[in-house]
Amino acid sequence: MKRVVVDRPGGYERLRVEAARDPEPVLDEVRVRVRASGVNYADCVIRMGLYESAKHYVGYPITPGFEVAGTIDAVGSLARDVAIGTEVIAVTRFGGYASHVVVPRAQIFAKPRALSFDEAASIPANFLTAHWALHGLAKVRLGETILVHSAAGGVGGALSQLGRRAGARVIGVVGRREKIDVARGLGCDAVIDASSGDWVARARVLSPRGYEIVLDANGASTLRASFELLCAPGRLVIYGFHSMLPRGRGRPSLARLARTWLATPRFDPLAMTGTNRSVLALNLSYLFEQRAILHEGMRDLLVAFERGELVAPPITCFALDDVASAHRALETGATVGKLVLVAQP
Ligand SMILES: NC(=O)c1ccc[n+]([C@@H]2O[C@H](COP(=O)([O-])OP(=O)(O)OC[C@H]3O[C@@H](n4cnc5c(N)ncnc54)[C@H](OP(=O)(O)O)[C@@H]3O)[C@@H](O)[C@H]2O)c1
Incomplete structure (x- = not known):
């Protein structure tokens, strides 16, 4: 797998892309082969070292990224009913800037058919x-x-x-x-x-x-x-x-x-x-453990996207390797809609 790592806080040069072994899901976890990762202003704040919850939950080195969209490509022993190939959105809190992520199954949601992977990663x-x-x-x-x-x-x-x-x-x-x-x-x-x-x-x-x-x-x-x-x-x-x-x-x-x-x-x-x-x-x-809030919100939102009551924002894609350009663009204050990182063609 490929992932972005910030070893210590700083400027754009701190966004290092590295190769690592694919993470293996255990018990109720699933692995998502990531097609797109959402970029948030908060990720820039994490890179700068000013995001308190990143220090609280993970510390440095850290892989930023709150959200991905992709397909399930491996499951743990308690998640065998999740079909390989299912198209999902996953909330990650951190770790989403990667080609593969492992999350508990409670953090995956069926991708609305109306949305592309790039659009789906822009939602959570x-x-x-x-x-x-x-x-x-x-x-x-x-x-x-x-x-x-x-x-x-x-x-x-x-x-x-x-x-x-x-x-x-x-x-x-x-x-x-x-x-x-x-x-x-x-x-x-x-x-x-x-x-x-x-x-x-x-x-x-x-x-x-x-x-x-x-x-x-x-x-x-x-x-x-x-x-x-x-x-x-x-x-x-x-x-x-x-x-x-x-x-x-x-x-x-x-x-x-x-x-x-x-x-x-x-x-x-x-x-x-x-x-x-x-x-x-x-x-x-800090609301991540409040599963009821997360699930009620996602349920309402995904139904609304499926029905066309909500639409995806304008999307600008960057290659995962070019993550620094995505951060630079977001920090200009000139972007609109959502930026996403595309891990694989
Ligand atoms: N509390 C939470 O749970 C939570 C969750 C997600 C995001 N956020 C916060 O919500 C804000 C928006 O996040 P986002 O990811 O959706 O970003 P975004 O709105 O897509 O981009 C940031 C926008 O903020 C404005 N801006 C004002 N001062 C800026 C500065 N110094 N540098 C860059 N932009 C500046 C610009 O728009 P205009 O010039 O048009 O105003 C810019 O386009 C961020 O502060 C983020 O940390 C909070």
Whole structure:
């Protein structure tokens, strides 16, 4: 097998591709011959050494990768009823940047026929995050107005689609004009281009009474304004802090980390109670053991993809050997949809 290994945190040069013996499944495990692995911004943060759950569960050296799609090519003694050749999606938490992965059978899901392998590998991390944020935490309701930051991106695009599917009015914010059409195509009713002026003023014009839900992975750069845009009752869902990191430089800057950490708002429980505005947060990688959340989310999502209620985002493929280019591209902030690594032709 081939896999990507990060021996210690650093820049793109730390993404080393190595050959290793094929892993053997035991007991209830199955082995997936990987056709595509999803790339997430969190993988870049793991490479930089700033992803706490990666240190907590695995440490370095580490193979990043939360998700793959492929076919079953070997099974353990307690998984003999899983047919060789079955097309699956597997959630991996870590280890997905590889040509073969071994996972417990509880972590595989039948690939919807409507999706290619590349598309299937783009689903779990983004859509489970969006699903838990919107349905598990914020409990989006028909007719609500929601604001989605980075609406043309991986999680943002999934939030836009799920928000529209739930009957909400979805307003997206994007960082570049070229992303407007993509965000619209993924379910946004209106899109604000933050590069062309005051996005907060525009958000107020688009929903003068405020927003029931705002979904924010920027951190310090937008969190305060996101909270102020809530109506009552309103919910701010926080799921990332990517403005703490430089665009496209590959390595964090300690000065920037410290500055943005200090600038990150601390929300006042008295003010929240008095105005019926709440702050919610999530990190999917710490929810991995919560099988009910994982399975309910995947079940709902995969049925929706099979029925055509959700569509795969635009996909950009990179060879597994070219993983550094995928990270470099994602960190520019210019990509749309999802990037995937293709292990085998
Ligand atoms: N909490 C969780 O469980 C969880 C799970 C998955 C992802 N996440 C987080 O969700 C966020 C989105 O992840 P993703 O994989 O879907 O990525 P993505 O949205 O496809 O790409 C990142 C986007 O963020 C924006 N951005 C803002 N500051 C940036 C910076 N300094 N560098 C690069 N991009 C920047 C850019 O879009 P615009 O310029 O258009 O805004 C960029 O296209 C990340 O912060 C990630 O860590 C959290």
